[in-house]
Amino acid sequence: MTFSQRLAQAARMVDARLAQTLDDAAAGGAPSRLVAAMRHAALGEAKRLRPFLLVECAGLFGVAMEATLPAAAALECVHCYSLVHDDLPAMDNDDLRRGKPTVHRAFDEWTAILAGDALLTIAFALLATPQTHAEPAVRAELAAGLAAAAGAGGMVGGQCLDLEAEKLGLPAQPQQVHVERLQAMKTGALIRFACEAGAILGRAAPDERRALMLYGERLGAAFQIADDLLDTQGDAAVMGKAARKDAGKATLVSVLGQRAAEARLVVLESDALAALDAFGPNADVLREAARFVVRRVK
Amino acid sequence: MTFSQRLAQAARMVDARLAQTLDDAAAGGAPSRLVAAMRHAALGEAKRLRPFLLVECAGLFGVAMEATLPAAAALECVHCYSLVHDDLPAMDNDDLRRGKPTVHRAFDEWTAILAGDALLTIAFALLATPQTHAEPAVRAELAAGLAAAAGAGGMVGGQCLDLEAEKLGLPAQPQQVHVERLQAMKTGALIRFACEAGAILGRAAPDERRALMLYGERLGAAFQIADDLLDTQGDAAVMGKAARKDAGKATLVSVLGQRAAEARLVVLESDALAALDAFGPNADVLREAARFVVRRVK
Numbered sequence: 032m033t034f035s036q037r038l039a040q041a042a043r044m045v046d047a048r049l050a051q052t053l054d055d056a057a058a059g060g061a062p063s064r065l066v067a068a069m070r071h072a073a074l075g076e077a078k079r080l081r082p083f084l085l086v087e088c089a090g091l092f093g094v095a096m097e098a099t100l101p102a103a104a105a106l107e108c109v110h111c112y113s114l115v116h117d118d119l120p121a122m123d124n125d126d127l128r129r130g131k132p133t134v135h136r137a138f139d140e141w142t143a144i145l146a147g148d149a150l151l152t153i154a155f156a157l158l159a160t161p162q163t164h165a166e167p168a169v170r171a172e173l174a175a176g177l178a179a180a181a182g183a184g185g186m187v188g189g190q191c192l193d194l195e196a197e198k199l200g201l202p203a204q205p206q207q208v209h210v211e212r213l214q215a216m217k218t219g220a221l222i223r224f225a226c227e228a229g230a231i232l233g234r235a236a237p238d239e240r241r242a243l244m245l246y247g248e249r250l251g252a253a254f255q256i257a258d259d260l261l262d263t264q265g266d267a268a269v270m271g272k273a274a275r276k277d278a279g280k281a282t283l284v285s286v287l288g289q290r291a292a293e294a295r296l297v298v299l300e301s302d303a304l305a306a307l308d309a310f311g312p313n314a315d316v317l318r319e320a321a322r323f324v325v326r327r328v329k
Numbered sequence: 330m331t332f333s334q335r336l337a338q339a340a341r342m343v344d345a346r347l348a349q350t351l352d353d354a355a356a357g358g359a360p361s362r363l364v365a366a367m368r369h370a371a372l373g374e375a376k377r378l379r380p381f382l383l384v385e386c387a388g389l390f391g392v393a394m395e396a397t398l399p400a401a402a403a404l405e406c407v408h409c410y411s412l413v414h415d416d417l418p419a420m421d422n423d424d425l426r427r428g429k430p431t432v433h434r435a436f437d438e439w440t441a442i443l444a445g446d447a448l449l450t451i452a453f454a455l456l457a458t459p460q461t462h463a464e465p466a467v468r469a470e471l472a473a474g475l476a477a478a479a480g481a482g483g484m485v486g487g488q489c490l491d492l493e494a495e496k497l498g499l500p501a502q503p504q505q506v507h508v509e510r511l512q513a514m515k516t517g518a519l520i521r522f523a524c525e526a527g528a529i530l531g532r533a534a535p536d537e538r539r540a541l542m543l544y545g546e547r548l549g550a551a552f553q554i555a556d557d558l559l560d561t562q563g564d565a566a567v568m569g570k571a572a573r574k575d576a577g578k579a580t581l582v583s584v585l586g587q588r589a590a591e592a593r594l595v596v597l598e599s600d601a602l603a604a605l606d607a608f609g610p611n612a613d614v615l616r617e618a619a620r621f622v623v624r625r626v627k
Contacts, residue, residue: 061481062489062490064489065489119442141419142489145489149480151449153480153481156476159472167469171469174453174456178453179454182354182447183354183363183450188363191363195360
């Protein structure tokens with residue numbers, strides 16, 4: 032199976048689990064309008080990179096894909112909620128996402144806010160159920176890690192720094208260290224946690240867990256630079272969302288320039304690959320994933 | 330100690346725990362603007378009814394107040410996040426809350442959305458930590474219960490039904506059963522869970538847990554009717570928020586009329602008290618709480 036086939040297979044499994052989770056929510060009394068908006072946000076064509084990283088990292092320790100799906104779906108719910116809220120008029124005001132109207136365009140603002148809230152909440156419901164792992168201690172550890180990665184010191188905090196820089200002009204001259212911090216929080220924390228969550232599910236040894244977190248951290252940083260490079264080069268048809276939407280945003284491309292950003296991408300790819308050394312050939316799929324992230328702009 | 334003193338004491342302890350939680354978030358790298366908005370939303374004068382119910386229900390089983398505070402603070406974070414999002418222009422568009430400008434007025438919309446997101450996330454972080462309970466199984470049970478009460482089949486779902494009825498006019502004629510369902514979800518689920526969480530922390534027997542859930546359910550319904558009656562009678566100075574803000578909303582007062590709503594309140598109070606019978610005089614504070622909720626409008 033090629034890397035692309037493997038990625039697509041995981042995406043299909045995660046999609047099915049997400050669909051089932053939303054069906055369960057509807058059966059449990061969630062209003063149909065709310066569930067429809069959650070489906071719009073969470074289902075459909077998407078790479079499902081974070082779930083894939085979780086699945087593959089857990090796989091290093093012999094955890095079967097099927098057993099990782101509740102946690103993988105939880106992670107994707109958090110990612111999807113963040114897209115719904117980031118797209119809102121008060122934030123990035125985007126009309127297009129994954130080639131479809133954004134949730135507040137397809138429905139309205141209040142429905143989009145609530146759908147995001149509900150997706151975030153359902154992520155923790157998924158993690159808390161015994162399907163995620165038979166051991167409550169593992170579930171509690173996953174919930175603590177997800178909350179840290181997604182919260183004020185992670186993803187939400189990064190989005191705050193991003194909007195602050197854009198809307199309030201702080202800091203006046205965005206500098207590399209500031210941009211790296213905000214991106215490590217905004218996109219890096221959840222990607223790093225995807226890898227850590229695989230290690231938690233796999234009951235990895237501390238040094239293995241740290242290695243996967245380092246891999247995830249560098250991969251997340253590379254992913255963001257690749258995304259920013261694509262944004263400056265890309266067109267909306269390829270990206271499924273508006274191109275050059277980040278004009279005016281503080282990115283490493285705007286701070287360092289395109290050449291230096293591309294060079295940074297190469298370093299991050301090499302760091303990510305080095306973090307996998309201890310795993311030998313078992314980690315070949317994760318190596319492919321690092322190349323896949325970088326290859327998008329090569 | 331009188332009931333009011335006991336309520337105020339719990340509120341002070343919960344406030345201190347909330348303040349500490351937000352200090353920890355700031356120390357953990359959360360942006361200062363985000364933490365300021367979270368503080369604005371979560372700290373200050375408030376009854377802290379939900380935490381109080383949790384503390385008192387856990388107390389029935391010998392759990393010390395100090396030991397209940399992380400879970401109590403988590404519950405209040407969820408309540409506060411829901412107020413921040415409900416107040417947004419796209420939802421209820423309120424300017425005043427607890428006698429202060431709402432978060433989107435004091436800051437702006439995007440900060441308010443993110444502060445709400447972060448408060449919801451931090452609630453699950455609190456529940457996942459060993460401070461909440463030494464047993465991971467108890468923490469996982471609390472997280473599952475909170476997610477169910479707060480999510481698409483609970484609080485968020487109820488807010489969706491409420492806004493749907495108001496903004497989209499569905500159902501054309503709000504009827505008692507529809508209003509009771511939406512209120513049971515919107516406010517009832519979290520109040521009921523506050524009582525259930527006390528039982529979970531106290532390792533209550535199944536019938537004791539069910540009795541406290543019934544108490545919480547009836548108390549929650551009574552609380553909402555009292556709130557709606559206050560809204561039709563009250564003035565903004567007493568309520569700390571705009572009066573008659575619910576004009577046009579589907580409430581039991583608008584559906585049944587004031588007299589019938591008051592009679593329903595008496596029945597709910599009596600149901601709530603009856604649910605406590607098995608606990609004898611130990612539950613006297615919870616009995617006072619039921620009277621307190623109803624007394625607000627008598």
